[in-house]
Amino acid sequence: MGLVKGNVPDDGLGRDPAVCPLQPKLLADLASDDPGPRRAAARALAAYPEAATALCNRLEIEPAPSVRAMILTTLIKIQNPAIAARLAALLRSDDVPLRTAVIEALQEMPDSAALHLRTLLNDPDSDVRIFAVNILGALRHADVPGWLAELIREEPHINVCAAAVDALAEIGDSEALADLDTLRARFASETFMSFAIDTATRRIRGQ
Numbered sequence: 001m002g003l004v005k006g007n008v009p010d011d012g013l014g015r016d017p018a019v020c021p022l023q024p025k026l027l028a029d030l031a032s033d034d035p036g037p038r039r040a041a042a043r044a045l046a047a048y049p050e051a052a053t054a055l056c057n058r059l060e061i062e063p064a065p066s067v068r069a070m071i072l073t074t075l076i077k078i079q080n081p082a083i084a085a086r087l088a089a090l091l092r093s094d095d096v097p098l099r100t101a102v103i104e105a106l107q108e109m110p111d112s113a114a115l116h117l118r119t120l121l122n123d124p125d126s127d128v129r130i131f132a133v134n135i136l137g138a139l140r141h142a143d144v145p146g147w148l149a150e151l152i153r154e155e156p157h158i159n160v161c162a163a164a165v166d167a168l169a170e171i172g173d174s175e176a177l178a179d180l181d182t183l184r185a186r187f188a189s190e191t192f193m194s195f196a197i198d199t200a201t202r203r204i205r206g207q
Contacts (some may be wrong), residue, residue, distance in 0.1 A: 084113040112172040137167025169200035
C-alpha cells in the first residue's frame with residue numbers, strides 16, 4: 001500500500017514549504033556579501049511576487065552585473081505596474097549599464113510599463129523623455145502611436161522630436177502624417193529632421 005500524504009500547510013501562496021525555500025532566508029541571501037547567494041536568491045524569489053519591493057531596493061544598490069541581470073529577469077517574470085514604476089525611475093540614474101539594463105527590462109513589460117512611460121514624456125529632463133520615447137517605440141502597445149503623435153505637437157526639444165519621428169517610422173499610422181507635416185514646418189531649417197520625417201512618412205504610407 002502506498003503512503004498517504006497528510007495535509008501539509010503551505011506558505012499562504014499555495015506552496016509547500018517542504019519544497020519551496022522560505023522567503024525570509026531568500027531575503028537574507030539577497031543581502032549576502034557573496035554575489036553567488038544573491039544571484040541564487042534573486043532567481044528563487046520569482047516564486048514570491050510579494051518580494052518585488054525588496055528586489056527593486058536591491059537593484060538600486062547591486063554592484064554585480066550578473067546579480068543585476070538575475071534581479072531584472074525575476075522582475076520581468078513577476079511584472080506589474082508598481083515594478084514598472086520603480087524601474088522607470090531608474091532612467092534618471094547616472095549608472096549607464098544599469099540604465100541600459102532597465103531600458104531592456106521595461107521593453108519586456110509593455111502592459112505594465114506603458115502608462116508610466118507616457119508620464120515620463122512630460123519629464124523636465126529631455127534625456128529621460130528620449131529614453132521614454134525609445135522604450136515606447138519598442139513596446140508595440142496599441143496606444144503608443146497616438147501618444148507619440150501628441151508629443152511632437154508640443155515638444156520643444158529637437159532631439160526628443162527626432163526620437164519620436166524615428167519611433168513613428170516603425171509603428172506610426174496614417175493619423176500621424178498631419179502631425180509630421182506640422183513638425184517639418186516647425187523645424188524647416190533642420191535638414192536631418194526633414195530627412196527623418198520623409199523616411200517616416202514613406203514607411204507609414206508603405207512606400
